[in-house]
Amino acid sequence: MTATTSDWKAIGARKKQSVLNKIPQEWRLPAETLAKAHEDAELDVTGIPRECGILTADEITITEKYDATDLLAKLAAGEYSSLAVTTAFCKRAAIANQLTNCLTETFFDEAIERANYLDEHLAKEKKPFGPLHGLPISIKDSFNYIGQETTLGFVSFVGGKTVAKEHSALVKMLLDLGAVLYIKSNIPQTLMTADSENHVFGRTLNPHKLTLTAGGSSGGEGAVVGMRAAVLGVGTDIGGSIRVPALCCGTYGYRPSASRIPYGGQGTPGRVGSPGVLAVAGPLTTSFRDVRLFMEVVLGQQPWKYDHAVLHAPWRQLSAPKTLTIGTLPIDPAFPIHPPMRRALDSAISKLKAAGHTIVPLGYVPSIAVANREIADYYSLDPAITPFKNIEASGEPKIRSVAESPFVSKRNGKLDMDDLYTLNATRAQCMAAWHKIWTTTGIDVILGPVCETTAMPHDTFGNTPYTTLYNYLDYPSIVIPHLKADKEIDVGDDFISYKGYNAEKTHGAPTGVQVAARPQFDEELLNAAEIISEVLKA
């Protein structure tokens, strides 16, 4: 297929315009606000929804005062109608999109219609439709929603052939649970970078500072939740794609163990049948307890009925320990963490110690650098290099962060069966070595950095060794927001060469920590993370 530049540009532009056209006139920001919101503006736009005059006072309260747990209680009690809540979040999503370019598809009308249906249900049946009754939930573009395109930002996927005929398994579940779906959120070309940019929808900007990345690949979702255009969003993660945007946008973000949350029936930038690392679906939220809510509600609905690949492992209700034994991940000298990330981690450790928890600095651990290199090989197994073919099919070029991606192995498409046996054997050895650390130290969880960096200027985020580690190991892992980068304090040490650190440019970016546990120890992890989250807030 040959295509001229104008072809792919025009196709992308038309698609994007068709989405923007669906924003009602009265939800549109004034031109002067729009003029200020661009990727070169060092602007925090999180306050604009409140100030722009588009939201009513009630709508500001609904979208700013509560988390999902609160809202669900009010929806179930009829204190708020789903119509009111859905309208508020649709409007805020429209505003957020104009500021951060966080959305791909919007289906506001369908959402309003469903909200009305749910309100009628509640009125008639005197009970909520389900445990997520009436709550608007945002989903990453990769999820299929009947009637909407799943373009994944590939120009070659635009034009109707990716219009979903079936919901993804999780989408069907969320609807069965009573949720309202209304938006899909932006992602990077190929889904394999921390910069959510593509040639259909453009680039998602960080709500806290538009010059910074919102993270990726669930960057649109990070911006949506960071803007409180949803209090519960669903992303996916094969190397940090939930946790990196959560860090960048100051939200909670949870990568569950593989195969606990339905992942089936999604669009994919690559090729079906990969023998590599499993991608997982998980929540981005504004509160810790909403992470638990998501897990308990989905697991409570027997997700194995919706997706053959989901483990038949019901959620275990455990009593939480009073004090934790927390292993701290040693920083790999190849990946020194930037001063604000160091400060967030040190602060967390100090607070946890002060609260009576035991900190166990882990000594030798299997090389994080090796795991990071090995996982890039796992990402690069497909001899057909399908994601790149999907780019080439329209004539569009690679975005910069894909062209420079650390997640594409030098052996991309050239790894053979021998290599895969070796990769698997090495990974099993690494898992066994880590297993020994757990069983010999008796730690409850591991505390460490999310990334080397906070949100970075666009196209410079690069590698994510501290999140890929847990994909490599299949460890459930959660990002807990904690503090913000401060150029006055976070000056760093002269003798450490920080990859591209610029205190000025990242000033104000959210920071956070990451907590992880062993495979399928999601329940134990969330119990511990709840305690840690409370300590960090105190």
Added chain:
Amino acid sequence: MTATTSDWKAIGARKKQSVLNKIPQEWRLPAETLAKAHEDAELDVTGIPRECGILTADEITITEKYDATDLLAKLAAGEYSSLAVTTAFCKRAAIANQLTNCLTETFFDEAIERANYLDEHLAKEKKPFGPLHGLPISIKDSFNYIGQETTLGFVSFVGGKTVAKEHSALVKMLLDLGAVLYIKSNIPQTLMTADSENHVFGRTLNPHKLTLTAGGSSGGEGAVVGMRAAVLGVGTDIGGSIRVPALCCGTYGYRPSASRIPYGGQGTPGRVGSPGVLAVAGPLTTSFRDVRLFMEVVLGQQPWKYDHAVLHAPWRQLSAPKTLTIGTLPIDPAFPIHPPMRRALDSAISKLKAAGHTIVPLGYVPSIAVANREIADYYSLDPAITPFKNIEASGEPKIRSVAESPFVSKRNGKLDMDDLYTLNATRAQCMAAWHKIWTTTGIDVILGPVCETTAMPHDTFGNTPYTTLYNYLDYPSIVIPHLKADKEIDVGDDFISYKGYNAEKTHGAPTGVQVAARPQFDEELLNAAEIISEVLKA
């Protein structure tokens, strides 16, 4: 390496002799009995232990009257000492080995020493060492037991380099639980046939008729349990290797879902790091309830502490349904089941109907023949063809059933990464199609044949499409013994071409049925299988 015929024959013969030498003189059968026990003798040897005069009356009672559940109660109560029980089973194992050639390694002295230790523990502590206190358990040769060789029947593995320095994870667990280990059991060269023959230990014979195979690859284990030389044995299964010997030898045999029982730390005939189908460990027993015992005891000991690859999915205690909805697997016309297997299945269906259970004949199901073909490709991914290299390394030839194996793909060692993507995509589709059958029919379990055939004359067993199906799908599946082949009744239909059926030759062979459930529905499966097992016994 070059080796003459005499080299590999001599190495194998020396190794085998060294094992036989460890049988005390007073446990040896008279020459006239030994002369009758050979692979061309149509002889049922299951009665010989009772009649041969080597076992005391108590030892006959201990080895014949009880299952593991009974024995554990008596051991815990001090009614029998572990010394008495262990001695009885050591002696019976020695007898069984002389008749069926079922063993590889024996460590009777160590077992007796441990039994004494456990008896002292009970006397001193007034409580059993653990839930398997004092019980002798037999293990397949592939398990590593410190100080014993894991030759897997490869001549090239003899000579000290496979002497285990660490126990397999499950072996360590069983010891921690109080079991006594005393024997390892024979397997086929490469572990990939239903004929447990190799050039080190020779061929295992079927206790019920020595001219028939004991099955494979856990054929030694089948013969051990079939001879009641153990009431609980542990095998492994990647295509039927627990269930086929269970069928052949008239025992219960259970293939749990992958990764529920520790599999780690075993010897392997192949190459570490396979991206193919997972092998699993599971029990062969003389009673249904011992299958449950094994699962509950192992799962109750937090097996994920012993093996990083074990799912953190505790055993779920469920109440059993009163009546079952049982789907029956359609017989694939490519694999007609032999008349005795048909009769066993028909009898089971009749009895279950009569007992008030609902039988739902499944209509269209994804092709069993395709699954069987696809799994052979999964077995054949290793470009180094390591199992064959391990044969060639000593100069020994392939055994006949390996040379003619239906489990070796025509593309053995030649499948590439593209093929693997396609295999995985096809498998996922098949799993999804089956998932739909479960969710739309509401069946509790699937009932079907174990194999096309009963135990067959040596080297003619061939394919096992009805067991490989459940490895392909990762379905937990159990063999329940039911009836025996009878040449007077099992005449078959003229219009069906049964693969090698000979009513005369298989007369007296045990028959049985197989019951399966969805991945990680082990608990539901055993609840249903318990009901089915009771109905079949009635």
